[in-house]
Amino acid sequence: VAFKGGYSTPASFPDQTEAAINDQIQNALDPWFAKVSRGRFLGYSRGTTHRYVTVQPHSQLCSDAWVNEVTDQAKAGERQLGTNPDDYNAVVYYFKGEPCGWSGKADFPENGNRVLLNGNMSLATLAHEFGHHLGLGHAGSQSCVDNFHDPVPLYGPVEFRCTQDETGDAYSAMGSWPGFPTTYTAAQLNQLGWNVGTETIAAGDPTVTTTLARLEDNVPGSTQALRLLDGNTTLWVEYRQTPLSALRSGWS
Numbered sequence: 001v002a003f004k005g006g007y008s009t010p011a012s013f014p015d016q017t018e019a020a021i022n023d024q025i026q027n028a029l030d031p032w033f034a035k036v037s038r039g040r041f042l043g044y045s046r047g048t049t050h051r052y053v054t055v056q057p058h059s060q061l062c063s064d065a066w067v068n069e070v071t072d073q074a075k076a077g078e079r080q081l082g083t084n085p086d087d088y089n090a091v092v093y094y095f096k097g098e099p100c101g102w103s104g105k106a107d108f109p110e111n112g113n114r115v116l117l118n119g120n121m122s123l124a125t126l127a128h129e130f131g132h133h134l135g136l137g138h139a140g141s142q143s144c145v146d147n148f149h150d151p152v153p154l155y156g157p158v159e160f161r162c163t164q165d166e167t168g169d170a171y172s173a174m175g176s177w178p179g180f181p182t183t184y185t186a187a188q189l190n191q192l193g194w195n196v197g198t199e200t201i202a203a204g205d206p207t208v209t210t211t212l213a214r215l216e217d218n219v220p221g222s223t224q225a226l227r228l229l230d231g232n233t234t235l236w237v238e239y240r241q242t243p244l245s246a247l248r249s250g251w252s
Contacts (some may be wrong), residue, residue, distance in 0.1 A: 001052060001053060001054075001055055001070060001094065001105075002014060002054045002055070002095075003056070004054050005056070006056055007057065007059075008058075008060050008061040009056070009057055009061050009066070009098070009242065012095070012096045014094055014096055015096045015119065018052070021092060021117075023093050024121045025043070025044060025092070025126065027048060028123045028126070029126045029127065030043025031043075031128075032123060032127060032181070034174060036184065036189070036194065036195060037189075037194040041192070041194065047088050048083045053073075053077030053078060053081075055070050055073035055074055056073070057069035057073065057154060067105060068133065070093065070095070070116075071091075071093055071116070073115050074206065075091075089113060091114055091115065092116075093115070093117070094119075094121065095116075095118065095119065097118055097119020097120065100118055102121075103117060103120035104120060104129040105115050105118075105131040106133045107132070107133065108132060108133075110135075118130070123181060124181050127173035128173050128181070131184065131188075132174075134192060135191070136174050136188050136192070138166045138175065139167065139172035139175040139188065140165055140167075140168050141164070141168030141169050141175070142162050142163070142164050142174070143162065144161065144163075145162075146161075168197070170208070171185075171240040172185045172188070182216045182240075185215075185236065185238065186198065186225035186227075186238040190225075190227075196215065196224040196225055197221070197225070198223070198225045198227055199223050199225075200227045200229065201226060201227070201228050202228075202229040202231065203231070210223055210227070211223065212237070212238065214239050214241050215238045216238065216240070216241075223238070224232075226238075227240045
C-alpha cells in the first residue's frame with residue numbers, strides 16, 4: 001500500500017516488493033506453521049498480487065478509522081485491477097512503517113480477512129498476526145510481589161499484589177518475544193486442533209507424577225502439557241525453554 005499524502009498521513013511508498021512479502025510468507029511462515037502444527041496446517045498458498053495500490057486516508061493516523069479507510073480504499077483499488085479481496089482467506093496490507101506503536105494488526109476470522117503489516121514482515125510479526133487471523137488471542141503473563149516488592153514464589157498466597165501483561169508471555173508467538181517465535185502455548189495449540197501430547201487431570205483424581213517434555217520439541221509419545229480441570233476452571237501446565245539458537249536469532 002502506498003500513501004498519496006495529505007491530511008494526517010505523509011506520502012510514502014512500500015519499502016518491500018510484493019514478491020519479497022510473498023517469499024517471507026511461503027519460505028518462513030509456512031514452514032513454521034507446518035512444524036508448530038505437527039503437519040496439520042501447511043500455511044498459505046500464494047494468491048493474486050499487484051505492485052501496489054495508492055490510498056489517501058482522511059482519519060487520524062493509526063486510528064481504527066484510519067485502518068478501516070486504508071483497507072477499504074486498498075480493496076477498492078484491487079477490485080479496479082480485477083481482483084476481489086473477499087475471495088481470499090487472508091489479505092495482507094503492507095505499508096512502509098508508520099509511527100503507530102504496533103507492527104501489525106489482524107482480523108479475527110469472524111470479523112474479516114485483513115492482515116496489516118506496518119513496515120515489519122519478520123517471522124515473529126507474521127506468526128503473531130496470522131495467529132490472530134486463525135482466531136488466537138494474546139498470550140499474557142502475571143507477576144506478583146509482596147509488600148517489599150519482592151517476587152512471590154509460585155506457592156505464595158494469591159492475595160499479594162499482582163500485575164497482568166496482556167502480551168507478557170515471552171515464550172509464545174502470541175506474546176511479546178522479540179526474537180524467533182518457537183510455538184504457541186499448549187492451550188492455543190489445542191484451540192487450533194494442533195493437539196500436543198496432553199494428560200488431563202480433574203479435581204479429585206488420584207495423585208499422579210508426570211514428566212513433561214519441552215513443548216517445542218514435539219517428542220512422539222511424550223506428555224507435553226497437563227490440562228487441569230476444576231469445575232468450570234481449566235489450567236494448562238507446560239514446560240518451555242527457548243533454545244539458544246532462537247536467542248541468538250533474536251539478538252542478530
